[in-house]
Amino acid sequence: MSRPRSRRALLASVATTAAATTGGFEYPAGGTSRSSLRFEIVPADRYECDAVDRPEPEPTADDDALDPQAYPAPPSATGTDENRTPSAWSSSAPSPSPGASSSSPTTVSQYVVDFERAYRQNAFLVRFGSMAGTVDLRLTDRRLSTVTTGDERTAVLVALCYDLTTGTRQSAPTTEWDIRVTYYVDERIVLRAQYDGLAQEPAFDPDPRTQGELVACFE
Template identity: 35%
Template sequence: MVPFTAGCSEAWFDDPETPAETSTTVTPESYDCSDLSRPEPRPEATSSASTFEDGSAEQSLEPLEYPSTLPDAETTTGAATQYAIEFEQAYRQNALLVEYGEATRAFDLSVTDRQSSPIGADGETNGNVTDASSEETGETNGTESATGSNGTLVSLVYNLTTETTDDNHTKWAVRAVYYVGEVVLRAVYGGVATDPTFDPDPREQTHGELVACLR
């Protein structure tokens, strides 16, 4: 199976980069929410099943709906993190369906590490980084709203296992970074991720893609 690299663009290697391409200032009004960059499989292309000799059937996967609002959580960073996890699961499963259609059989995305941080008014993370353990206990010093003008950065590291009628594949240590605010931006690291850092920064035009709007 061919591993996914959605979110990785040849534009990463363009030289030189312009100031606009590397800016980390997000202006929600400048994004066109009618032009989202995310896989949208056709339901009619994923409705088949394989029948085994014993008469049992193996159904192909179904498209997942993208989350449209932040989930309830004790903290804003926790809400942004859960949103990013749900969105990444939908993004990857839907990408598999777009590529393989009715041949898809199994999908598993297992998050192994994560961290999030509110963004300050200067566009920088404000130092209140929330890791997986503190999210579970509800401990955080962040005060910014996840859907406010500054937003939240979320980094996810996960393993991705997929199966089709012809093959199965596991991709280890994938890192996806989300900006969650009035708009949602996504970027994927092109190498093997050892830590949930905020690299690449989805707010930079050469790295990020607009995948959702929450305004």
């Protein structure tokens, strides 16, 4: 069995593949320059892992209640079970379509999709507890961009657009349309930011490096 790839190596290979298949690196339409998007990596000592802030609902004894969703393992994780094999983490694997199932991450962008699904379900559970009934995230678009520096550090920016349907056990489901979130992922941290408005495209706005919250940390 081959040795698992490091998180840094995976990030670098995924970012390079994304740039090649999309015709270059992606940049938002306004505000952030090409150089700042491509070269600004978050300093390794900016965050401490005990500063992670994300929804963590308490388990409930109600068998009919919606269950908390586990956050996915970091992108370098590998295993031998049926849902996480070394080959499933290959950066050369095809990127899933926007509406595809996310049971087994294959790229950094898919890791972010899985993370966002868990984040939104857990946030709804924190708010409504055992009365939470429905959380359905339907991905509509995504964008991936690399961030590199001269010291061989590599990170990935991911923008997701999706619709979210939620409902309690006492109310009919309602749908929030055109949501956009942005993520920054490097070998140590994950930052998340959400756009305040209706998203027309998966742009990197807001920039999670300056406006995001620390939602995962790998020690």
